[in-house]
Amino acid sequence: MKTKVQTVIIEVGVIVGMLLLIAIGVYLVPFSHEVASANPTITYMRIPVLIIGWSVLACGLATLVMAILLLERIRKDQIFEPKSVKLLQGIGWCAYLAILPLIALYIYTEMNVVGSITNLYVMLGVAVLFIIGLFFFMVASLFQKAVDYKEENDLTV
């Protein structure tokens, strides 16, 4: 019962996070216009950077969808099953996938803007995403071990 309440609370948090990501995605459009009008020399960068931003957000959204599915499994007490391992690996892959647009952003900015400070944040984001991906892959491998143990236990009479 306690676990169910906890998962429902976390699920609500994840849904709020999803809405927040969607809101950021929508807000990026006027924000990009604002930045472009403030820096007229780099106006041509608006659309590519916007697309990169949306791809990172899409990865984040996919991660949260998988988190919701995982939480549903926890709530239904079906956690130590191969599907949960797949979901955790999926979250790890999403984190790794989000690194690609960030690297593209880094290269694109380096090519067009000299001495960009934003790139420091981009590299920090890459490092954080890499660690997040690694963490979820590690958790997935631990879950795989738990699934193996459970299967062993279930097949013992």
Added chain:
Amino acid sequence: MAIIVNLDVELAKKKMSLTELSEKVGITMSNLSNLKTGKVRAIRFSTLENICQVLQCQPGDILEYRD
């Protein structure tokens, strides 16, 4: 499979049904049925002990190794 479960042979010798054995040993019919058909991966010593006690036999009468 190298280990063969001869539970059905022993049950036939003792003229006992699977249901009766499951009641006396205290394990579910489905688990006993899985054991009989060799679907399980391991058997606990306690389960083996109970089966041997009920069927009045040795573990070797139930389990057999074949190359």
